[in-house]
Amino acid sequence: MTTSVLKPATVPSGAWAGSSRALGRFALGACVPVLILVLWQLVGQSSAMSGVVPVPMQVGRAWYDWMFGNPGMGLNPYLGTWFGNVQYSTMRVAQGFILAMALGIPIGLAIGWSRVTSLMLDPLVQGMRPIPITAWLPFSIAVFGIRDMGSIFLIFLGGFYAIIVNTTQGARDVDRNLVRAARMMGASSGQVLRRVVLPAAMPSIFTGLRIGLGISWTAVIVSEMVAVKSGLGYVLWDAYYVGRMDIVLADMVSIGLMGFISDRLIVLIERRVLVWRILQNH
Structure with a gap:
């Protein structure tokens, strides 16, 4: 009669190494925000700032109610409106930024590649x-x-000049x-522009x-404070006007979070498009 011995599953050493590196990167990225939160809590609890700057726990509770609160409960006008306002702001940023890309990249390429186009357009752009x-x-x-x-127009302007200058x-x-x-291989000017x-x-x-x-995220906040009546910028100004500093700070953190997520999305696309650059660096 034979007996079998169950052996514990082994995890490849490469997986452990990858997990360790990911954990290390997370720890490095989290240490400064955690330190800021601790200092913020201490400063907020000090006698000089007590009641002026909400502490992180107060901001967290306000943010939770803003996200998941029942809009029909109580007199708080912000209950349960976070996702809607994030959607408004994100859609405006997406529309303005896509328009900025659609115009900024080809115009920047034309200015950087063609001397005639540069003489015609670059002074206007720089002015x-x-x-x-x-x-x-x-x-x-007015318009x-x-x-x-x-x-959307203001968001477009915010993204357009950064894109066109770097592309140029x-x-x-x-x-x-x-x-x-x-050119020695017979490529036309259009082919050189597209493929080189x-x-x-x-x-x-x-x-x-x-x-x-x-x-563009800066522009959407500025524009929503004045030019529209919805979105994170509108809530930021409205909350300040009624003295809800906890919502103001939660709004600021929300803006930073959305900006960070969208930036990571651009980085992810860059890694897919410029995979040759990553291989070259390794």
Whole structure:
């Protein structure tokens, strides 16, 4: 009669190493936010700031009610409205940012690659780029009124200049030896632009996308404070106006969280598109 001995399942050493690295990265990323929360709690409980700055526990409770509260219960107008306002802001950012990409990338490539286009458009871009988003608010309200299009216009401006400047620089920094080699092989100007210049400029383009997306989240908050009546920016201003600093701080954390998630999405796409760059670095 034979007996079998059950052996515990073994986990490959590579999996343990990967888990350890992931845990280490998480710990490094979490240490500073945890330290900030501890300092915030201590400062908020001090006699000088007591009642002025809500402590993290108060903000957490307000944030939970804002997310999961029953809108029909009590006199709190923010109960259960978080997801709706996040959706409004996210949709506006997506529309304005996609428009900024659709115009900023091709125009940036044209300015960086063509001397004639650069002479025609670059002075205009550099002259308008320093105008802050807030300076466009009166124009936006006058043209579009208190509607979504005014907010989308401001978001577009916020992302457009970061995208176009980085794309232009990426196109200008293309290795000329690659261009000469492509032309020697009979490539037309359009083929050189599509198959040489655009791939070589992609790292700079993704840098512009990340910067532009961050500015777009800033623009949506500014625009929603004035130009529309919904979204995270509107709640931020409304909560400040009625003295709900716990909602104000929860709103600020929400904005940072949404910006972080959208930035990670751009990084994920970049890793898929520029897989050759990752392999080259390894």
